[in-house]
Amino acid sequence: MRVAVALSCGVDALSGRAAPVLSELHAIGLARQLSADLVGVHVGAAMPLLRDYAAYGLNRIDVLMDNAAEERGAGLVGAALAAWLRANTDIRILVTGHRACGGLDSGLVPFEVAHALDWAVVSDVAEVVGASDTEEKSSGALQVLQARPRGVRRPVFIEGACVLAAHDRTGNVPVRVHAIGRAAHIENVHLTTTSDEGQDNGVQGDIRPWRARPRLMSGTSDATKGSGNVLVAPSADEAARAIMNHLRQLGLGPSGAASRNVTQ
């Protein structure tokens, strides 16, 4: 089974220099859980940064030189990827990062690809649990875990071809081997996408330097004062009971909901 990984070639948020995007490294990690036969794919010009990505375990990277995509910017990245996947029928799974880091960063690409190909799409994937069938042709079911806030994991069952978007914070980064990056085969592929393919999601707007925008005072700010329930020098049992009662009110503790469905 062949698995493709979409690479965006982002920039570092602090320095602005080209750097791998963390969630795309997570994506490579996910892809390696799925298969050993990986191929990276990047839309745009070939960059030295691609070797950095390859060092995490990609033997081959296809660079899609799509003139139309370059002229008209994002929105067509999805279309280019879809066209490439149509041409490579042996690939049934595309793994992407959470969102790009250096472009429009809208997070739409995985959804666009899935829509164009009529594939399934799952976002925030933290881990692959199992691909029940390696021969993929016979509608092999795939089970992945989706990361939800506060450590909750939700199993997702997928049938058929799919796009998996990695989570941006949780995931595993594979070991980086410089020699693999050096040896990787980076190839330019020319695609002919029809120019009306792929919707341009309309809004362009002005681009200007980022500025921190105010946030509302969050609800926790009144907790900052503390509601001031102070027990001074209670007996140990009294203290323990107060703590346990407080935890129970929050649905925590040994009999709480949070620990109920946990397998220890």
Added chain:
Amino acid sequence: MTGRIRRSPFAERAARRQPGQAGRLRYVMGGISNHVMDGRRRDPRAERAYHTVPGGAGRRRIVWGSARAGAAVAVAAEVAPRMIRVENPAMLVLAAPDFEDMRLSRFDRQIIGAARLVADGGKGAVGILCPADLPEEQQAALAQAGADRLFFLPPGQDNPDRQARAVLHWFQQSGAAHILFPESPEGADRARRVTVAGGCSFMGAIQAFSLRAVIAPCHAMRRERVVQVLPQVMTLEEDRVAAYAGLAHEIMGMDYPADSERKGPEQTGRVRFGDAVAGDPASLPLGEAPFVVSAGNGVHDFTQFAAMVRVLGGTPGASRVVCDAGHMPRQTQVGASGTVLDAACYLAVGISGAPQHLQGIGRVENIIAVNTDLHAAMVARASLAIIADAQDVMPAVLRLAQQEGEQSCG
């Protein structure tokens, strides 16, 4: 002509003339008619106060004119409706809150607030997409949050494509101008599915929202994109728009999905969600853990501490002093140079609450502190503080928790 009232000395004089005793004329120079140009000087404040009557919606109203309509207006204000009705909206704005646990969260209210903002700018109405089995009292909460219409979605939470199709169906059917989602994990996913399925214009993770422009970061948060014409589909970050705080709106319409959709043939169920499972607290990454129990310099017995954490079902954390001393691994450090928590509850045992440590728990709502020092910063921040020796409290908690754990199992 100016609108100024001119004095007419003759008329004033005539008004003050009264028949006196013994057929003499008498002029009463005090005020006969209140506040109508009696003294030499006007008293603008008194005039204003005199003309002010209570108006609708608890606001004051000033009625200029000779006759003070006070009483009548005040009565009218009493019977004025306490709900806002939007009967013939010029446009419609949809909001799709998450309704996590079938409740309207703070974030959800903010999304409805943003929709309200857009709708009020165009004399429009706000429609809410909500699950069909939403409890009654949450519908009242929706009215309070500023909703005018409800659109119910068919059941089937476990199939995201179907959900997105249902949302898109309402969006197109109702002819709404915009639809707003929270940029939460669920909302972000749903918004993007709707966008690609409907071919809509889209802007995600908006940080500044107004009727004139919406702004979202791009280029790795180094630049931002400013869009003047509001896109069709928008997702907003948390705490960027205030929730609606005005008078409650009256819910004027509810739309239910067509029966065919409600039963819904299971079309293309390619993605199916299973039941969410809470992570194992002992091995959860600290930043994700819902309940963290942390040890500071006031803890001496770390074996006992570890036992207590395990029984309470928490994730272990520590202050820097403890990590530096090697009592706990470095990954467990909470604070500025450690991990910033997203927990619902934090139990701090023997931690003073240095600023660098407090930075790590800025978002935690419930803090329990065990400390010998009544004046520690952590005690001031805590919602429950126990001023006692940690070495006494920990075994007591351990015992009680074990008892309770056995009871709930058996």
